[in-house]
Amino acid sequence: MQSSPMLLEEPIRMASILEPSKPSFFPAMTKIVGTLGPKSRSIDTISRCLDAGMSVARFDFSWGDPEYHQETLENLRAAIKTTKKLCAVMLDTVGPEVQVVNRTDRPISLEADTLVVLTPDQSKEATPNLLPVNFSELSKAVKKGDTIFIGKYLFTGSETTSVWLEVSEVNGEDVTCLIKNSATLSGSLYTLHVSQIRINLPTLTDKDKEVISTWGVRNNIDFLSLYARHVEDVRHAREFLSKLGDLKQTQVYAKIENIEGLNHFDEILREADGVILSRGNLGIDLPPEKVFLFQKAAIYKCNMAGKPVVVTRVVDTMTDNLRPTRAEATDVANAVLDGSDAILLGAETLRGLYPVETISIVGKICAEAEKVYNQDLYFKKTVKHVGEPMSHLESIASSAVRAAIKVRASVIICFTSSGRAARLIAKYRPTMPVISVVIPQLKTDQLRWTFTGAFEARQSLIIRGLFPMLADPQHPAESKSGANESILKVALDHGKAFGIIKPHDRVVVCQKVGDSSVVKIIELED
Template identity: 75%
Template sequence: MSVARFDFSWGDPAYHQETLENLKTAIKTTKKLCAVMLDTVGAEMQVVNKAETTVSLQADGQVVLTPDRGQDATSELLPINFDGLAKSVKKGDTIFIGQYLFTGSETTSVWLEVSEVRGQDVVCTIKNTATLAGSLFTLHASQIHIDLPTLTEKDKEVISTWGVKNKIDFLSLSYTRHAEDVRQAREFLSKLGDLSQTQIFAKIENVEGLTHFDEILQEADGIILSRGSDAILLGAETLRGLYPVETISTVGRICSEAEKVFNQDLYFKKTVKHVGEPMTHLESIASSAVRAAIKVKASVIICFTSSGRAARLIAKYRPTMPVLSVVIPRLKTNQLKWSFSGAFEARQSLIVRGLFPMLADPRHPAESTSATNESILKVALDHGKAMGIIKSHDRVVVCQKLGDASVVKIIELED
């Protein structure tokens, strides 16, 4: 696992803190980096089941969705957290209720068809027999605008307490619908000081977000689409079953099988063409490093970086070999104390496909001398050998800055 996602749609901060402490223990034991992502609740429509009773719904029967949250959830009546549903749907619309996943043979999620709008209530025909269990279920109606804030008061409270305390690397912004949603979230994070470096990933989960995709892409640090992209997001599939470990190892095998048949050459050419000319300085260096690595059949690309940007650009060209991103810490001050940056940048690059970050020793002088670079390179090569991705007589492509120049060099390892 590269990034641990803490989904605040479920559980309280104490529950998530316990999970995080387990993660910290695992990081220490395995000596492997793992980043932390806080996933917001956002503008999520929910069925509220205060009494946590099991609700059985029969196909062809009827059920009423009501904004009256004082009511208990029953087989005939489901209270929801959104007052505007009746104004937003019409007869014939479909509504999905469950825990995210629907396979077609599902018995824990239900499809409804709107048969009548009665005041603020929505009367629905049940399309499949199902049993809903738990304290809340999500409700999806794809084409409608939900008049709920993207960053809810609950989200803000969790971010400013749990998020700040644990210095989260990523904020996953659920139900992002406009670029303005991302701007507002970034403004909120920057006021919290400790989270000014936290990256925002916009989750595109409805038609509204899809319509404004291009502008959201400009504003966000990353995009989450259910499911695929640089990483595979594990959610309800692993949460709900009895075999989480087997499920995750199966997903891992699917990933490696997909990697085997991925046409890297074609992708590289397409990406170069898409970027076009003239390329920026960094883009040119990144694509050259990948081209050289392909041509000489290098086992690994080693990239020296301080912000992580150079390594991310190399990964953008999807090289077939792993990219060791050596993050060089930078000394910075807030006028009161000196500190090293680098840990954030190293952890944040874990979310990018093919990047394996390591943090260089901050005791090395900050200026780039050839002796310093050689000693850091030796550490990186030893790290690669220990990981089992570099062996004797392998070729390695190194991408680094020497003074003002950026250099791509090929080295061949001896015994």
């Protein structure tokens, strides 16, 4: 499928840069998570987002009520039906987020070099000299000289709508600050971030728990994302989910948003199903010159652990513009070259003017970066990191990827039930798409019989290179070769319909035959 691979470490012919990008009917291998909101909640817009390549929808409960998000989700379901594009659902929690409470909704103009008081007294009205906040212990947490940032919900970093403060005095529960830049806070939700300070708020608030056990349960959410500072945060969330019926299958994604999370990164990674590098908050907590270092180190660790990693805040300026800045476009490509699984869009899809165009442009940049990704080097590093002896499955997965690259296969087809085998294949970052054929299994909880598979299939929609297909539960789950042959045929047809498999292509298949896991190479006739 691929012509001669061109790697960034090798000299690149200038003319080759101008070769046309990938045809647009096939999405990038890197996945796109879109935060749905006012500008992206109609059936029509969501359908276009799915067609443009969004495969996970994020519902952020920092704002909006459950009914509002439910309506959006129903529209997503309708859009999935009409476009026939799968999409997973991520519930994002509020967690330890400090919010500025402006009940009047009137814009507040803050002027540089004047003072503003932050107060926990929420009965007070927000004015240019007084901002009520939802956290009663702010004055205990901060001291003179600390830096506080206030930005519009999903702030883009624009100086006209976000403000930097320096704590000048703490009086009782109030915190007086010097305003460092003039800004107008407009809109209803503003979040506050104190650099490098522990905020004594729970990781899952009571409201979060309520939303998870009602909205989350009702909608079988695939992912729960939370602002993790400690490994216990992830453990508590998992424990909470385990008591909520089917939500024991929900995966927990840890958002690393501050230095506390950075300091506990290794333990958090061990416990979480995936990691989100929340560069919005993290970019404020870290000195600017350190952000790239953390990104590269964290992505590397996630890659080696074989766990999905998502990068946020990439093309902020596309919230109001049709094209990203040069820095943003390059940043997206670098995230892919660093090894991210997915890109999370926030303000761009939520309140941006161009949600569909943003997804499409980000997808195109990802696809270009994937073409020059040094898979060979990465593969060697990963094999070395795993060491020997390898587990059987890891050896099978890495061999499948190697074989596929050697024979220039157009796809890898992986049979899986738990999703484990497909995830391991993705870990080796194949250059071709992986169709993960999820075979449902019948299971019982003593009360009722159900099929597994739906969660597993949707949860792979956030993993680079994985394209799930849920097999018909009529097929027996045991690896009877007859049944597998017919499922394989369905998978091949699926790949052909997608345009990723063509006549005479080679395909690598990873499956169990009897008791043995096998990797086979097939050559298609037509």
